[in-house]
Amino acid sequence: MLLRLDHVGKEFYGNRVLSDISFDIDAGEIIGLVGENGAGKSTLLNILFGMPVIASTGGYEGTVQVDGKTVHFTSPNQALAAGIGMVHQEFSLIPGFTATENILLNREVLRGSSMSYVFSDRVSTLDREAMNSRAITAINTLGVNISPDMIVSEMPVGYKQFIEIAREIDRKNTRLLFLDEPTAVLTESEAEILITALKKLARSGIAIVFISHRLSEVKELCSRILVLRDGRLITDQKAEDLTTRQIASFMVGRESEKREVQQPIEIPDNPIDTISASEMLNPSPKKKRKKIRPALKVEHLWVDMPGETVRDVSFDVMKGEIFGIGGLAGHGKLGIPNGIMGLYPSGGRVKLFGKRLILNKPRAALGRKMAFVSEDRRGVGLLLDEPLDWNITFTAMQTQGRFLFGIPFIFQMRNERAMSKEAQKFIDQLSIKCTGPHQLASELSGGNQQKVCLAKAFVLKPDILLICEPTRGIDIGAKTLVLDTLREYNRENGTTIIITSSELEELRSVCNRVAIVDEGKIAGILPASSPAEDFGMLMMGQTKNNNDNNIDIENVNVNVNGEGEISA
């Protein structure tokens, strides 16, 4: 038994993130650890690697044993000494150093000299040749071919990942290796090489814990799979006993709860969704279709938003629909609304009621009666140092010329009374807890700040409302209120609403349809009533291939234009 966890749990300031985790790992075993964002994976890794954040927040419960002896790491160095290695999601390499120097950093092969007798090893010179040969050994173990003299900053991302792993392998005593999403930045062929290399490593007796969101890889590589959900260990089974579908359903779970689901909006005449393959090949000119234009049509959108890159996204949103965009953090779901609103560089085609929208210009998007509630409430959403009435009416004032008096374009002063009145209206309507429209936005609680952000969007009287993470960081009561407000606003005004959220359950309870974004692309769009594991499968990169009712929109477009064969 290499590592054993016994009833390990962790609480952050009364907020339980891990409870009762028990499992063990044998030498040479490869274990897959999967779970949604916030399932507790990182906390578990932090405990095992002795990260100071754990000790500084009151330590953890339960025991961790290495080789049958109870250990309690308080710093990563102790974990390293015990033979636990970790490869993080973010690279921790020195860009200007070569592969060798990075792999052997702080473990350099030294050549003694007379100086080092007098002083210490600190003045020894490096034995470059020995270092290179050691680096080559480590790199070769991985089955890749990287020159040891290559500078890290000049390497492709995939290589950097290999160097990180090579560094852990070179450590002679490494027996247990944690890999946090190592394949996220790799191309498919690189990922395959890595998986082969890891299998080879495992045969040499090193145990590996592999964390990934790509379920197919996990299934291929690992012998055992652990699923975490809401801080609990849901299952610990042999990989061959599990199907990817089962894993997905374990991850998202919560199916037993009874809840009311919004039905997908009726889209009877949608030309794309109902057209059949044979009709595509033999279009009958007689059969005239009533053309329904979607409220928002997005085609091949890309957005360069740091950490949320959108690569190629196409979807339609019908008028009056509540459309959800879900997916794991960092896969680009937030990039979509931010890109459409022009806040980050973007390209592709976005059509609003059939008319093309100018991208990269917030003013253009706002001018077309779109409103946006940012996920970064304090950073983008609010003027923290200004009163509420400013926050609520500013955008309307600047883009629609309201709350002003005077002569347009020549001299217009702000109408403070009208601003206060409008703000007061929304304070009453959304029951924002504050002392009045002149209180500063920074003095409100998170939930009330979110309501101010909503009010700011509502003032614009938008045709399309884009909302990012409407319930992030606010308490449960405020959450329901915010979601109810959105639902009500949609029902009363027929406003098309696009909600982006990392909470799938929330999307499924509010939206008509939900799109899942995976690695910058739409993995699939499902009605909210679909079973949770279907969404889970999409999130994990298991793109649905047995589509019965909807043909992939992208493929259809390509084929119509390119007169090629249907490959649905």
Next chain:
Amino acid sequence: MIGRFIQNAGWPRIIIALFLLGLFIAAPFVGVRVDTSLSNTLVRFGMNGVMVLAMIPMVQAGCGLNFGLPLGIIAGLLGATLSIEWNTEILAKLVELGTVYKISWLNEVFVTNWRAALGFASAIIIAVPIAAVLGWFYGKLLNRVKGDEMMIATYVGFSSVSFMCIAWLLLPYKHPTMVWGYAGRGLRTTISVEGYWLHVLSDALALDIHTENIHLYIPTGMLIFFAVMAFLVWVFMRTKTGTAMTAVGSNPDFARASGVNVDRMRTIAVVMSTILGAVGIIVYEQSFGFIQLYMGPFYMALPAVASILLGGASVNKAGILNVVVGTFLFQGILTMTPSVINSYLQTDMSEVIRLIVSNGMILYALTRKVRAGR
């Protein structure tokens, strides 16, 4: 109640105000007249007010304090010197216009009674476009160095002053009252505005009581001019553009997401600030009586910066009240310390105290740069 007042006013202002009050109380005992001191304070307040006002747009737009004020001052100096250089031509042109359009009273008004006012107005009219152009480039520069505006601004001020040291010598000024006597070219370091527009604002509607017991002089015209400028700035900050500018300073990302062109707003703010600096120095000169060239503008930004900070402004929020309170306190200290403390200590301490107050105030405010709540 008192605690609340202290909280609203802020300790630095209360301490300085009490110190100033103390100086006024102590003045009669060391033989310094309170009424003349008060008159001096008011005159200095009027002289410096507009330059302090110049801080507001840039602070509100999030560009920090305008340490590059010398750039605006240079525009003002160009306007002032050119107004003297072309004084005769300008007047002649107006007389000609008056004759052509048969407006007989024009000659009388311009040439006789309003000569000085006309010279002053022409100085401002020449200075403003120059300031606008310089400010535009200055604004473009500051947009490239977001986050380090104050550091860059300081060097913009310093280097522009040094550049103008060369220019003042080389520019083809000819007017005999301004150029060096021995060479016939190159501007002098100090140029008198007497005979042109000396005290044109100060003496307008001035209250000058000079009896045996009271020596009081209130430069009403200058104070009204400051009030008008302050009102214009106040109105501007309330317009649609001014509101957008404030929002840019408060949170540029918010402003951008609301469709505001952040860089444009910042440029407008810098242009405004530079123009106010130019107007400010002309007001200063008409009261002071001299145009100071060369290294004259070098440290001009510091008193203005110190004043507005003393008035309670922060690096990203400033209002008219901050300007009024700050300028009064700062100039009050400046007026009172030489007379009172020197009479008491029998040594010249004024410069030391001025430096302690102005630099100390800047230091105090800059260490409080961190934004609350973020």
